Amino acid sequence: MVLPSGLPAHVADHEVLARHIFDKKRVRTVDGKSVPKAQAFMPVQDENGDWVLSVSRVSHCIDNEAIERNGISVGAAGNPQRVLFAFTTITAAEIRAVPVTDSAGATVGNMDVVPEEPPPCHAHIIKYPDIIPGENPKELQKDCAEDLSQRATPVTFRRLPLEPWEEAITQ
Numbered sequence: 001m002v003l004p005s006g007l008p009a010h011v012a013d014h015e016v017l018a019r020h021i022f023d024k025k026r027v028r029t030v031d032g033k034s035v036p037k038a039q040a041f042m043p044v045q046d047e048n049g050d051w052v053l054s055v056s057r058v059s060h061c062i063d064n065e066a067i068e069r070n071g072i073s074v075g076a077a078g079n080p081q082r083v084l085f086a087f088t089t090i091t092a093a094e095i096r097a098v099p100v101t102d103s104a105g106a107t108v109g110n111m112d113v114v115p116e117e118p119p120p121c122h123a124h125i126i127k128y129p130d131i132i133p134g135e136n137p138k139e140l141q142k143d144c145a146e147d148l149s150q151r152a153t154p155v156t157f158r159r160l161p162l163e164p165w166e167e168a169i170t171q
Helices: 064-077 092-096 137-151 164-170
Strands: 016-021 027-030 033-036 051-057 086-091 099-101 107-110 112-115 122-126
Antiparallel strands (some): 051 122
C-alpha cells in the first residue's frame, strides 16, 4: 500500500527519520559534538491519549538542505508556528532496537515507528511506556528518550536563512 505522499505504508528499518529541533535547550555538547538531549525525544499525548513523538521520513531528501526545508515546513504548520533550530536523524531500525523496560529493567516491549499522514512524510515514534502498574510512566519515557538520543546522529544546525514568516515571529 502507498500513502498519499507516495511513500510506503510501512516504515522500513533502513529508512532515515529526522527529528526537527525548535529549541536550542534541547541540544548539548559532548566531546566536542552537538548532540540531542533526551528532551528532544520526549513524547506528547495525542488526541487519542497515546504517547507519540513526531518525526519526518526523509530518506527521499537529497541533502541536508532538503531536510532543513522539511523542518521549516513542519515549523510553519505548527500551532504556534516555530522556527527550526536544528535536526538530528535516526533510522527506523535504531528506533525499533530501543527496549521499553519497567523500573526493574525487565523488557516489556520495544519502541516502533509508524506513518502518520497527513502531513506528507510524517510519522510517529510509538510504544512509549504508558501504564505499567506501580510505575511512573514519565521516568520510563525519559529512559526511552535518552536511549533514542544516544542512537541519533549528532545535530545538524540550520544553515538556511530565515523565511519572512520566521523573521516576523522572532522579532
